[in-house]
Amino acid sequence: MTYDAATTRYDTMEYRRVGKSGLKLPALSLGLWHNFGSIDPLDNQRKILRRAFDLGVTCFDMANNYGPEPGAAERNFGRIFKADFKPYRDELILTSKAGYTMWPGPYGDWASRKSIIASADQSLQRTGLDYFDIFYTHRADPETPVEETALALDQLVHQGKALYVGISNYDPEQTRAITAIFKDLKTPYIVSQNRYNMFDRTPEESGLFKTLTEEGQGAVVFSPLAQGLLTGRYLNGIPEDSRAKRGISNHLHVADVEAKLGKIKALNAVAERRGQSLADMSLAWDLRKQPVASVIVGVSKVSQLEDNVNALQKLDFTDEDLAAIDKILKD
Numbered sequence: 001m002t003y004d005a006a007t008t009r010y011d012t013m014e015y016r017r018v019g020k021s022g023l024k025l026p027a028l029s030l031g032l033w034h035n036f037g038s039i040d041p042l043d044n045q046r047k048i049l050r051r052a053f054d055l056g057v058t059c060f061d062m063a064n065n066y067g068p069e070p071g072a073a074e075r076n077f078g079r080i081f082k083a084d085f086k087p088y089r090d091e092l093i094l095t096s097k098a099g100y101t102m103w104p105g106p107y108g109d110w111a112s113r114k115s116i117i118a119s120a121d122q123s124l125q126r127t128g129l130d131y132f133d134i135f136y137t138h139r140a141d142p143e144t145p146v147e148e149t150a151l152a153l154d155q156l157v158h159q160g161k162a163l164y165v166g167i168s169n170y171d172p173e174q175t176r177a178i179t180a181i182f183k184d185l186k187t188p189y190i191v192s193q194n195r196y197n198m199f200d201r202t203p204e205e206s207g208l209f210k211t212l213t214e215e216g217q218g219a220v221v222f223s224p225l226a227q228g229l230l231t232g233r234y235l236n237g238i239p240e241d242s243r244a245k246r247g248i249s250n251h252l253h254v255a256d257v258e259a260k261l262g263k264i265k266a267l268n269a270v271a272e273r274r275g276q277s278l279a280d281m282s283l284a285w286d287l288r289k290q291p292v293a294s295v296i297v298g299v300s301k302v303s304q305l306e307d308n309v310n311a312l313q314k315l316d317f318t319d320e321d322l323a324a325i326d327k328i329l330k331d
Contacts, residue, residue: 006054013056018218029059099138111141196221280311
């Protein structure tokens with residue numbers, strides 16, 4: 001069935017400039033980390049991607065290792081892109097990354113020139129794209145000189161394989177080091193991608209957001225709902241079918257949920273006073289902070305995506321709201 005994008009797709013979405021660059025991203029981006037692998041129904045993936053674009057979500061975030069198995073998310077996206085989204089290529093921001101283990105041997109990991117260039121080529125082949133709008137190094141490599149990583153990303157731009165480049169999971173010191181090299185090279189480096197939510201405020205507490213703002217880069221943040229903690233899913237205990245109970249998440253365990261239940265309920269009370277769900281407030285809270293340009297959401301069904309986009313209806317916070325949230329998180 002032919003896909004015709006909704007004519008209203010740009011009516012309500014908010015678009016934010018990425019740092020001092022000319023690029024704008026939707027306030028919410030769609031991440032393909034989960035639910036787009038080989039074990040997930042392709043028809044459901046297609047419904048989610050179509051609905052996302054119809055709602056103005058123009059950025060789809062991938063990585064070489066997203067699956068399961070590694071490469072599956074890019075491969076599935078490529079099939080759907082060819083069938084549905086090729087006519088809309090110039091309206092999309094498609095991103096991928098290299099840096100986590102992808103193939104056997106010494107070259108399928110980390111951030112050497114060899115690994116980054118090979119991985120980018122493989123990702124383009126899997127997706128069927130001519131270029132990525134943003135290509136990231138997925139994590140700082142402790143053994144590869146930062147100049148080598150920066151030059152590899154710069155090469156992708158000169159080869160026409162990426163329009164912009166970014167870094168992911170870099171701390172402030174690592175960020176300053178690679179930024180200096182990109183400046184000398186005049187590489188279109190514009191963004192850093194990091195985990196950020198109410199329970200993990202590392203980017204603001206470490207000074208990363210301050211560094212990005214000073215240097216003119218933007219931030220894209222992921223895991224805004226803390227693997228489901230900042231939704232209504234755990235308000236009344238730990239469901240048997242939850243990630244925590246089933247032990248399928250590296251970042252969420254039963255003990256974590258139990259330790260935070262009191263705070264989750266208190267945060268939910270603040271959200272209710274604001275007339276929002278806890279999830280909506282959590283997304284809005286992420287978007288309150290400079291230099292955040294976009295928040296990546298992950299969903300398993302269309303209704304979750306629609307609920308997330310609903311958060312954009314109330315992004316403002318009063319001083320009292322923020323003080324109440326800070327008190328809950330610090331207690």
